[in-house]
Amino acid sequence: MIVASTPPLVGYRRADGRIGIRDVIAVVYTVECARFVADSIAAGDDEVHVVGFGGCYPNDYAERMLHALCTHPNVGAVALVSLGCEGFDRERLQAVVRSSGRPCETFVIQERGGTRATIEHGRAWVRTTRRTMPDAPHDTFELSELVLGTICGGSDGTSGITANPSVGVAFDRFVAAGGTAIFEESGELIGCEYHMAGRAVTTSLAVEIEDRIRKAAAYYAAMGHGSFSPGNAEGGLTTLEEKALGAYSKSGSGPIHGVITPGQVAPAPGLYLLDVVPEGEPRWGYPNINDNAEIAELIACGAHVVLFTTGRGSVVGSAISPVIKVCANPETYRRMADDMDIDAGRILESATTIGQVADDLMALVEAVAAGQPTASERLGHREFVLTYKSAEPTGPSCLPIGVRGGR
Amino acid sequence: MSTARPSVPGLLRLALDDDVLIATRDLVAGPVACSDGGVVDVVEAIELGHKVAARDLVDGDPVVRYGMPIGVATRPIARGQWVHTHNLASRYIVTFAHRGGVS
Numbered sequence: 011m012i013v014a015s016t017p018p019l020v021g022y023r024r025a026d027g028r029i030g031i032r033d034v035i036a037v038v039y040t041v042e043c044a045r046f047v048a049d050s051i052a053a054g055d056d057e058v059h060v061v062g063f064g065g066c067y068p069n070d071y072a073e074r075m076l077h078a079l080c081t082h083p084n085v086g087a088v089a090l091v092s093l094g095c096e097g098f099d100r101e102r103l104q105a106v107v108r109s110s111g112r113p114c115e116t117f118v119i120q121e122r123g124g125t126r127a128t129i130e131h132g133r134a135w136v137r138t139t140r141r142t143m144p145d146a147p148h149d150t151f152e153l154s155e156l157v158l159g160t161i162c163g164g165s166d167g168t169s170g171i172t173a174n175p176s177v178g179v180a181f182d183r184f185v186a187a188g189g190t191a192i193f194e195e196s197g198e199l200i201g202c203e204y205h206m207a208g209r210a211v212t213t214s215l216a217v218e219i220e221d222r223i224r225k226a227a228a229y230y231a232a233m234g235h236g237s238f239s240p241g242n243a244e245g246g247l248t249t250l251e252e253k254a255l256g257a258y259s260k261s262g263s264g265p266i267h268g269v270i271t272p273g274q275v276a277p278a279p280g281l282y283l284l285d286v287v288p289e290g291e292p293r294w295g296y297p298n299i300n301d302n303a304e305i306a307e308l309i310a311c312g313a314h315v316v317l318f319t320t321g322r323g324s325v326v327g328s329a330i331s332p333v334i335k336v337c338a339n340p341e342t343y344r345r346m347a348d349d350m351d352i353d354a355g356r357i358l359e360s361a362t363t364i365g366q367v368a369d370d371l372m373a374l375v376e377a378v379a380a381g382q383p384t385a386s387e388r389l390g391h392r393e394f395v396l397t398y399k400s401a402e403p404t405g406p407s408c409l410p411i412g413v414r415g416g417r
Numbered sequence: 418m419s420t421a422r423p424s425v426p427g428l429l430r431l432a433l434d435d436d437v438l439i440a441t442r443d444l445v446a447g448p449v450a451c452s453d454g455g456v457v458d459v460v461e462a463i464e465l466g467h468k469v470a471a472r473d474l475v476d477g478d479p480v481v482r483y484g485m486p487i488g489v490a491t492r493p494i495a496r497g498q499w500v501h502t503h504n505l506a507s508r509y510i511v512t513f514a515h516r517g518g519v520s
Contacts, residue, residue, distance in 0.1 A: 167466025171429065171439060230510065243502055246468060249487050249488040249506065249509075249512055250510055252488065358425070
């Protein structure tokens with residue numbers, strides 16, 4: 011048996027067996043009309059995070075996303091804030107959260123007497139509930155119990171040669187040690203499908219990967235824009251396939267064990283592709299309108315920490331799970347050091363290797379899992395985006411042999 | 418904070434047969450050392466992260482970076498020239514950029 015030289019990690023063990031590295035109270039608005047009240051209930055407390063869905067029309071994907079997010083291991087309790095007349099099924103969400111063993115209360119603005127009264131009731135509930143939650147993390151866990159997600163945003167010509175391959179090496183090591191890692195954005199992997207299929211652990215998975223990237227290419231073509239922004243071009247990236255090549259390197263070089271969709275928790279450890287593009291005819295607009303929509307999907311798949319690589323310089327964080335910012339471009343790092351956690355651009359300017367940056371990254375993941383705040387957490391970033399979409403959980407052809415889909 | 422070291426080449430070759438090299442810092446026109454041990458006469462200013470042609474390319478040539486095609490040359494490109502939206506196009510979808518993708 012190997013004896014660890016560092017103190018054991020301690021977290022919040024949930025009823026479903028998963029470990030939390032934060033103990034957030036989530037305040038959920040179930041329509042935009044309730045958002046101001048939800049924001050007001052959460053105001054002033056860094057450990058109370060606001061998530062929600064703005065639409066008044068019902069949407070199965072959005073409901074499944076919020077079921078997954080409200081029962082995420084980093085969440086300890088949930089307050090639902092409803093206007094009262096919207097389409098979202100708040101009773102079902104409350105039942106899902108309560109059956110997970112978490113405290114959950116619903117505040118319907120039309121029944122509580124309007125804005126002021128609902129804010130008062132909500133804030134009082136948050137205070138009371140916080141007293142019933144543990145003061146400190148209480149159960150030890152192994153780093154390999156964590157789920158890591160990765161995303162790139164504001165990519166430039168340095169992303170694919172510094173930060174992204176560093177995440178890839180970190181993923182290779184983490185998955186080899188028994189961890190679960192998720193890379194995403196099928197629309198940013200166009201051109202990489204055949205190479206990716208060659209890494210699939212089963213032939214049925216290889217076929218699924220090729221089909222799903224073809225689906226993504228057709229979907230973005232129908233939208234008239236690839237997943238490519240003007241800033242990508244200013245940073246030296248010329249084409250979608252060049253951007254994809256860099257983005258793909260975040261996945262490392264190891265076997266790919268499965269494909270999952272937003273809100274689906276990986277059934278076993280391994281490396282997973284998160285397919286963010288809906289099935290069928292394009293009908294909801296862009297699969298993800300911005301980086302935070304993708305981050306929310308990674309977290310809904312159980313990600314405890316998200317590794318966010320950026321060349322141009324993104325500043326965002328997220329509700330629910332910490333975001334580690336890995337800066338690819340050394341000039342961006344010097345300009346925006348406050349917003350960054352890891353300086354991967356030094357690979358371009360010194361003898362630093364990709365392997366050394368991967369070492370730094372995994373050491374930081376461990377520190378963040380032990381409670382150390384990331385740059386975006388320190389700055390108070392708690393972004394959250396959820397829009398209309400459709401997504402169905404994947405089946406056996408997409409999942410590792412011998413495990414059953416879903417949880 | 419790291420500082421640029423003169424020993425680090427200004428151009429990076431990611432794979433042996435690549436058609437483009439990557440600027441590791443902002444470059445001015447003139448001879449620039451490459452990580453493959455050679456020297457390239459860069460003919461125009463190149464920003465960090467942008468690409469320089471490693472060899473002469475003709476209109477229609479696939480352009481390879483890190484061993485993978487990233488698009489097609491849309492006009493002749495000479496070794497040492499900047500490679501970007503004005504002379505390289507996607508085979509999948511038109512690139513959306515302001516001002517031709519310059520900052």
